[in-house]
Amino acid sequence: MYQLIKQIIKTGIKTESPPLPDEALRVDAQRLQEEILHVFGSALNIRHVDAGSCNGCELEIHAVTNAYYNIKGLGIKFVASPRHADMLLVTGPVSRHMATALKRTFDATPEPKLVVAIGDCACDGGIFCSNDGSPDGGSESYASCGKVSNVIPVDVMVSGCPPTPTAILQGILTAISAQK
Numbered sequence: 001m002y003q004l005i006k007q008i009i010k011t012g013i014k015t016e017s018p019p020l021p022d023e024a025l026r027v028d029a030q031r032l033q034e035e036i037l038h039v040f041g042s043a044l045n046i047r048h049v050d051a052g053s054c055n056g057c058e059l060e061i062h063a064v065t066n067a068y069y070n071i072k073g074l075g076i077k078f079v080a081s082p083r084h085a086d087m088l089l090v091t092g093p094v095s096r097h098m099a100t101a102l103k104r105t106f107d108a109t110p111e112p113k114l115v116v117a118i119g120d121c122a123c124d125g126g127i128f129c130s131n132d133g134s135p136d137g138g139s140e141s142y143a144s145c146g147k148v149s150n151v152i153p154v155d156v157m158v159s160g161c162p163p164t165p166t167a168i169l170q171g172i173l174t175a176i177s178a179q180k
Contacts, residue, residue: 057092082109117148
C-alpha cells in the first residue's frame, strides 16, 4: 500500500491540459434574449421529440440543461406540450410508428415554429437505415422513415453521433438567428 502511495506522490497528477477558451463560442446573453423576445415575444420554448433514437442524443440534450451549459440562463427552456413550444428538437431516425405522432406534434406547434434535427440519425438516417446507393443515402427501411426531413420540414441540422452539447446549443442559436 505504501509503495502505491509513494508512486502516486512521485508521479504527481497526470491529466490533459484544459482547452483554451474560444471567443467564437461566447454568446452575448443580453443580445440573444433581445432576439428571442423580438421573434417569439417571450422565452424560447423547446419541445423535444424522440422519434426513435438510441438515447445518445438525449443524454447530450440533458447536458445542455446542466449548470455548465446553462441554457435556461439564455432564456431557453423545455416544455412538455407542443402547444406551448416555439421549436421542436427532434432526435433519431423517424420510426414508422412515430411518423404520425411527429406530424401531429409539428401541426400542434404554433407559428412561427422552428425544427432542429439533432444527431446523424435525424439528419440522414444514421446507422439505422440501409445505404442502397440512392441519392438520399438509402434513408428508409422497413421500420424507418429515415431522416426527419422526410416527415416534416427541418430548419437546422446538427450532425454528430451524438453531437456535443456545444454543437446542440449552436444549432439552437443558429435556428433563432435565422428566424430574424
